[in-house]
Amino acid sequence: MEELILEVKNVKYTRDGVTLLNNISFSLKKGEAMVIFGTEDSGISHLFDVIIRGDVSFEGDVLYKGSSIKELDYFSLMEYKEEIGYLHGDYGLISNLSVEQNISLPLEYHSSLSGAEIKNYVNKLIFDLNLDHCKKLRPFQLSRSEILKTAFARSIANEPDLLYLEHAFENQCYLNIITIFDILKKRIARKDKSLIIVTYRPENFIDIANRFIMFFNGRIVFEGSKDEFLYSQNPYLIQYKTNNPEGPMVIL
């Protein structure tokens, strides 16, 4: 049996009386790449609250490497977050740090590597992502793709077992960030690193992902492999892929 890295079990998440996630269950194996997609307010953005934040109350359970994240105390939660690479669409680069300082921040804070080892490792990441020309610049001096690449490098600096990318590639020129896709493909090939991509554009990740999950109204309405994503006649999926306002989903 392949080892699971993440299990979401019957999660019901309610905030201010509104049910945002309703009976959500799925699991992610080691080495698996999953794309989670759906319309705005479908619940895909609220997965972050239950999987990543770890400090909100919800029904059901989320297990990371077999342990419930609900039982984590203050410090265990910090360690859990340290183990997960997370990148969101706002990127959150520290504005008074340069590119290389931003990338080395999690290593400086957490790792037992020496200063020289961190520098070498960060330089390698900078080289792999074609950021050499701007490694001394601060975020406000960077282009959009350079900001994404820096934030991406920072999210993988700690070699996380699970990488969670949330709307990170929206509004980006895919030609400029091709180096990121190369690194993602290499990570998936390692079989011990898992990936979750939350996006409105699942078709952009067909070459990377091997599982696709679609949300609507806080529920899972489609789940399948790459082939099923491409050829399924699921009415929700067809409506989503064809951008058709007519269908089972009522779009406001």
Add this chain to the structure above:
Amino acid sequence: MIENTVIKIGSWAIDIRNGVKDFSLFIKSIVTSFKSLRYIRFRSLYTIIINQTRFTGVDALSIVIIIALLLGATVIIQALTSLPKFGVEGFLGNLLVIIIARELGPLATTLIVIARSGSAIATEISVQKWSKEILAMELMGIDTKLFIVFPRIIASILSIMGLIIIFDVVAFIGGYLIALTVIYIPMDTFGQTLIDSFTFKDITAALAKSILFGIAVPLICCYYGFKPNSKFEIPIFVSKAVIRTLFVAIIVNIAISTIFYLI
């Protein structure tokens, strides 16, 4: 009319109680975060402490020196010209030590730090929160309370302590030199009077003030820096940070002065 006044006072009291409770929770969260010290590498805090000390301490030197010169000269000229009229010129040294070293130096220095660094700290943290930099740090497993507040407290204590010493030295020496243009007093007499007047209590009082101001200024400014939930709230909370830190600084100054006079 009376009913409205009572309601206003009551709601004001509730606001104060809620504010104090919220601030207490903030301090508690900082104390809790100190436990994270064993999980982190000090090198990640070291750069922040250096940068904050440079901004709060070194970069503020010029303005502190100018204000120390002006205030020192004013106090020394007033003391040299007025005390003889009352026949108490023998207390010149005591008066200067009390006014400059124990009261004016710590308070004026702290007011400068609040105006420069307090507002900067609150603004920086607010903007970091708004641009989701703080969220990004939290999601990297970085204890933001420790990573942001702790280095600023250390830097603030070091800076305020250093600036107070410089303020006092400049106020005494520079003030004396400026005062020479108005009234003559031999340097050795002036110096000896000051040395004779300094007591261990004066030094302890100034030290206690520098440590308490060094903790209070970044703590209150960080607290308000973490408060804004939207961009338009940033100036509101930065303004609150500066005004309330000023208020607390004056209260702390009075409290410590009173304690040391009673001892």
